[in-house]
Each structure stands twice: as structure tokens, then as C-alpha cells.
Amino acid sequence: MPEGHTVHRLARTFTTLFDGRPLRVSSPQGRFADGAAVLDGRRLVASEAWGKQFFLGFGEGEPLWLRTHLGLYGAWTFAGAPDAPEVAHAIGAPRRRIGERETTPGGPAAVDPAGHEPWAPPPPRGQVRVRLLGEHAVADLTGPTACEVITGEEKAAVEARLGPDPIRDDADPAAFVAAVGRSRVTVGQQLMDQAVVAGVGNIYRAEALFRAGVDPLRPGRDVPEAVVRAIWDDLVVLMRDGAEHGAIVTTRPEHRTGEPGARRRTRQNTDGNPDAVPADQAFYVYHRDGLPCRVCGTPVLVKELAGRNLFWCPTCQV
């Protein structure tokens, strides 16, 4: 569920918690036992996101990379000692409750020679594929669609298949504009194609097309180049904001009205921020089928396209 903004948050979180530190790597569930053994004891030397792909580099010498992909329901959860940097408790599938940071202080009397409270990580909860343990924090991965150890060369090959990522500084918008413009495939499908643009998922697709006023079923090559470019620029703003705040919010303030009848609520990682935009005010069309469009009042439509639900306003998007 995690769209690209989530993965960039992850990359930052790992840097904060573990950068430069040797890690104990294990697979409590057992399904990654071999890979864990290869990485165990190595130092974390890099933490990178490209779209929904997440890469952790492990030294020494030529780094080996742990490539993970959260898929639809993967998540990382974190716990730390009281002296660990403050990070979100969990990042990934939104069904997870984002509560207070889980701290597990040690016994009251004992203090280790460094002056820190002794700390022991909590037991793994659920199907933990990988556990990364540093001296004052632990990260558990559940439900990934991909989890493997690869070389730098293999990492480059994965990246070569990805389109530009609006959150990355090195992204090339021209590649996106060209890809959309040369294809008859609908722009709705193109936005979900990670080779066209990396990191966009079902929410950003629906919302960016609404904000651009573009019918998702229009062939890419029929969308004016300036409009495609504007979609890119909008994705840059929306996705960087999502990475910063941990939640997708695409509505402008003047369009935010609560909807008691909204059919589903999407929980978001807002770090408990009281100023966070409520989930039922965050989107224009995503999960709002049957509800009136926030701009024109026309009921929002939904249709299954390539196995995913597509949401749009037939009046505002042409």
C-alpha cells in the first residue's frame, strides 16, 4: 500500500536508526534464514529508495544489498531503547496501528558501563521475515513481496527497469513525458507502470489525474505534453509532501469537508500529529465512489482496470 513516499520515509528512518552500525540480521519466521546469515554482523552503509524499491547496503568491502519491496501489505515496524532517535512505530501497510513509540526499557537497577539503560528488543510479532537489530533499536519486516540479497550489479539492473521517481533529486521528468506521449495505453495505466514513473500507486494515480482534470481512460499520447508535464510537477509536490508528513493528502484546504458516509477509512501514518488532515478529507476521488465530487458534486465513479480499482469524476476529468 505503501506508495513511493512511504519507501522514502523508510530510507530516512534506517539512516537515522542504524547508519554506520553493525547489525544483527535474522529471520524469526525462517523464510529468509540464508540471506540473513549472509548479512549478519555487517555494517549498514547505505539506505536508498527508488520508487517502491528499497535497498539497504551492507559493508564491509564491496557492499551487498538487501532489496525489499512491501507489495500490498508489507510493513516495517520499529522499536527502540529510550535513548534511540524518535521514529514512527511502523511504516507500511496502513492497517497497522500507528501508536506511541514502543520502548522496552530494561530493569530499573542495572545501568551498563556506557551509562545507557540496558535494552532488549521486544519479541517478534507475527510473521517476521527479517529482523535487523542494532544496539538501541530493532526493525522487523513482515509481508514483503520481495526480500533478497543482491550485488551492486543486480541492484543497478533493477534500477535500470524503473522510470524516474518524483521524490528523487536525480529524476528526469523528460523520460516520463516521453514515455507517456509515445503510447496508446491509457494514462491511468501508465501512471501505475513503474517503468514509466516509479513510486506512484493507486492513490497518487487517481488523485493526480483528478487534479490535472484528465480522464484516466484517455490514451497517453492524446494528453497534451504540457499537461503531462504538469502532472509530473504535481506528483513531485504531492509525493515529497507525503514523504515529509507520512500521509497522502491531495485536497486543497477549501475542498476539505468531512463525509460521514465515506465508506472506508484509510488509516495513515501521521505520527500522531493533531494537525493532520483526517483521512476522510484527504482525497478527491480515491475510495469516494458514489460520493459527490468535492468540486462539482457529480458522483465519483469506480471501475476495475487491470485488476485495480480506478476512481474518477466524469465531469471534472475529460
Next chain:
DNA sequence: GGGCCATGAGCAT
């Protein structure tokens, strides 16, 4: 305790 669902994607057909 069973079925359904989800912000995803690879592969067979």
C-alpha cells in the same frame, strides 16, 4: 473460524 479486502507486481496464458 471463515471469507474478504488492501496504497503491488511477476508470470503464465
Next chain:
DNA sequence: TGCTCCTGGCCCG
């Protein structure tokens, strides 16, 4: 286009 895999929360009985 249709399977399949990954996990757990929620709804229903």
C-alpha cells in the same frame, strides 16, 4: 487478462 504470492484486520456467522 488472469492467476499467484505476501499478511493481518475486520466483518460476518
